[in-house]
Amino acid sequence: MLSRAVTFLEKYLLSLFFMCFAFQEIRVLFVRLPLFAEQRALALGSTGLFAIVVKHVLLLAFTFFAGATLLMNRPAVRPPQSVRDVGIPLLATFFQYTFALHAVVPRVLTHNLMPVEYRNEAAAAALVVSVAGYGVAAWSVLSLGRSFSLLVAVRNVVHGGPYRYVRHPMYLGYILSFVGIMIGAFSVFSIALTAAYVGVTIYRATLEENALGGYSGEYYAYAARTGFLLQRLRVAAG
Numbered sequence: 001m002l003s004r005a006v007t008f009l010e011k012y013l014l015s016l017f018f019m020c021f022a023f024q025e026i027r028v029l030f031v032r033l034p035l036f037a038e039q040r041a042l043a044l045g046s047t048g049l050f051a052i053v054v055k056h057v058l059l060l061a062f063t064f065f066a067g068a069t070l071l072m073n074r075p076a077v078r079p080p081q082s083v084r085d086v087g088i089p090l091l092a093t094f095f096q097y098t099f100a101l102h103a104v105v106p107r108v109l110t111h112n113l114m115p116v117e118y119r120n121e122a123a124a125a126a127l128v129v130s131v132a133g134y135g136v137a138a139w140s141v142l143s144l145g146r147s148f149s150l151l152v153a154v155r156n157v158v159h160g161g162p163y164r165y166v167r168h169p170m171y172l173g174y175i176l177s178f179v180g181i182m183i184g185a186f187s188v189f190s191i192a193l194t195a196a197y198v199g200v201t202i203y204r205a206t207l208e209e210n211a212l213g214g215y216s217g218e219y220y221a222y223a224a225r226t227g228f229l230l231q232r233l234r235v236a237a238g
Helices: 001-035 042-072 084-095 095-103 117-147 167-186 188-215 217-225
Strands: none
Touching: 001 042, 001 084, 001 188, 042 117, 084 095, 084 188, 095 167, 117 167, 167 188, 188 217
């Protein structure tokens, strides 16, 4: 019964959520593209607006393919085994919306700590980091294909694309997008949220590693030659 409920949640409800998100990104692009054509690029100039458009294109690609693959993904050979296998991924997935609390948090916690003279550079850096994060996340979900899953479940061990280098490139992309937000709104609140998100994401990745390792001994050999979130440095033999 639990397995059927979890399957319904991931396959239909979460896929619908991502598709709605993709539709929202299309609406955003319809607003941004005319601005780009007119070279009205707000504070960051035309290059900044181009980067913003690229970010939304990547978000559209990620959310569309995430929704589509959740709808069409193959059955799990090892479905979620506990409430933790469902709850932690859902917490991580929707964690970004905690930034909406910015409006109700005391101002002393949301005050931008970045010196005024560096805020334009910080905004540009935040945009670059966010674009990189969304790019990595989109590449990862495309590489996973029908093995993509939000919950802690096992479908197949993927070695291609960014998974050749690290075991959790999608989560690396998520973390980069959070870091981008933190740089752009450099406050005690954004720093605390980003730190909490990194902790939840690492725990989520550890749960997945335990599930994958229990399913396939091959996974440990794969883990030995790849990094967790960052590629391992290899020292050339002398």
